[in-house]
Amino acid sequence: MANTVIGSTIVIDGEISGDEGLVVHGTVKGKIDLAEKIEVAQGGVVEATIAARVVTVHGVVAGDIHASERADLRPESQVIGDIRSPRVLIADGAIFKGSVDMGNGG
Amino acid sequence: MVAPAMNPSHCLIGLRMTVRGALVGEEDLVVEGRVEGNITLSGHLLIAEGGVVESDVEVESADIHGHVIGDVAAAVAITIHPGASVHGNLRAPRIVIEDGAHFKGGVDMDVDLPEGLQRARGR
Secondary structure (H helix, E strand, O other): OOOEEEEOOEEEEEEEEOOEEEOOOOOOEEEEEEOOEEEEOOOOOOEEEEEEEEEEEEEEEEEEEEEEEEEEEEOOOOOOOOOEEOOOEOOOOOEEEOOOEEOOOO | OHHHHHHHOOOEEOOEEEEEEEEOOOOOOEOOOOOOEEEEEEEEEEEEEOOOOOEEEEEEEEEEOOEEEEOOEEEEEEEEOOOOOEOEOOOOOOOEEEEOOEEEEEEEEOOOOHHHHHHHHOO
């Protein structure tokens, strides 16, 4: 599957939408709306509301995350915002401030 | 150029992706999808076949195979390849429009005109 990659020196101020995978090494401010996976790589900074199927964070996210399948906060990640997803994983070492809503499934 | 695809910071806007807003950076960018917002790069911009850019572009150099509506300014060179379509003004020291490309707009190569030509224009 083709992937969109936002390089480490790139800053996007606005909105990204689409239905393929996205990897963020750089900075995105605004809004991200995907039907697929997003990975915020180590060093990546997202100051945006994220809606995607699977959200994996190694870097920094300031904004709410809505993952229709899974939100995965990896050990190095820093997240400030609310997470809404049926499956939320917070790894040991991750820094998180916000609320988690796994819905009524559990 | 050694395998740019292996570069971890290689930047690509994929086929089924849309970016609305300003995009700023210091590296090369490949657009296969759609960008609606200004692009400012100190690197090379490649607009692939099928890629659409509806905005002003300011880059080091640009190769256009796709569709651009907006002004393109490059510090080094702009090449419009066969099959590409560009509506807007071009500004760069070197501009190439290849056979089969569609272009509508102004071209400014910022040249020192030969004396004779300059006098002719002055009239």
